[in-house]
Amino acid sequence: MIVKEKNGEGFLDLRICDNLELMAEIKDNTIDLIYCDILYGTGRKFADYQDLKPIRSEIESHYIPRIKEMCRILKPTGSIYLQMDTRINxxxxxxxxxxxxxxxFRNEISWWYKRWSNISFGFQKMHDVILFYSKDKSKFNIQYQDYAKPNEIEDTVRGVIDGKLVRLKNEDGSYKKRETENKGVPLHDVWEIQHIQPTAKERLGYDTQKPKALIERIIRASSNEGDLxxxxxxxxxxTAEVCKDLNRNFIGCDINPRAIEITLQRLNDALS
Ligand SMILES: C[S@@+](CC[C@H](N)C(=O)[O-])C[C@H]1O[C@@H](n2cnc3c(N)ncnc32)[C@H](O)[C@@H]1O
Structure with a gap:
């Protein structure tokens, strides 16, 4: 099935199919940005899909042909982000x-979240890994985060702002008032973003749904309006909904018909 929704001047192209089939249809050097929240290798049967087993040969035989296709269809200026956890990263x-x-290779981003978890042997697992690669010379829009809060820089007299070493405290120890508006500091590679909570409005009841805020960062950093x-x-x-919000064109698929049904529903809800 193919559903092509209009998105302003652009489009959102959704398919129910195996991703190898869809990628085979796409010409070389076409896509600006690929983001995939892949199969994590938990071996679990989720309500909506069967995950791969954490066996190296199974992981390689699923991913090698697909990653080769992703590389072929990505533009030389394109970027790719793959999300997983520490089972297969x-x-x-x-x-x-x-x-x-x-x-x-550009970054290994840690998405750090808080969640309830059972006591286990070892440290609690509280992050996903997002691998970021470029194809050749990728574009990148620097994102910013807030400065450390005053209590975190209590003992800091000097700090770097807009690339310049400046005094953060006055001679008498009081905090210096910042006269000019500034964007903050360039975003680092550990992202603390809330997991979708059970009562969150965003929650749609699909296993492993990711927060929009997480994907928004990636799309803003590695694509511009009108990109694919x-x-x-x-x-x-x-990802389709974030593309709609940020005026990006979108193409994507899922092998599970229910996934595309939910996607269409959320895109229509976002319109109304
Ligand atoms: C981790 S989930 C993605 C969750 C998504 N990021 C969200 O926010 O809802 C992985 C998805 O990949 C789909 N999938 C698994 N194998 C596939 C394949 N060969 N082709 C297309 N989709 C596939 C599954 O049905 C599942 O919906």
């Missing part, structure tokens, strides 16, 4: 290095 990084090149963004593991359509 080491294998995925080797696959990405082999296909894109070790020198095309793709998600080949679409789930409940979070």
């Amino acid at each position: 080491h294998w995925m990084r080797c696959i990405m290095d082999d296909v894109f090149g070790y020198d095309k 963004v793709a998600d080949f593991y679409l789930g409940s359509g979070t």
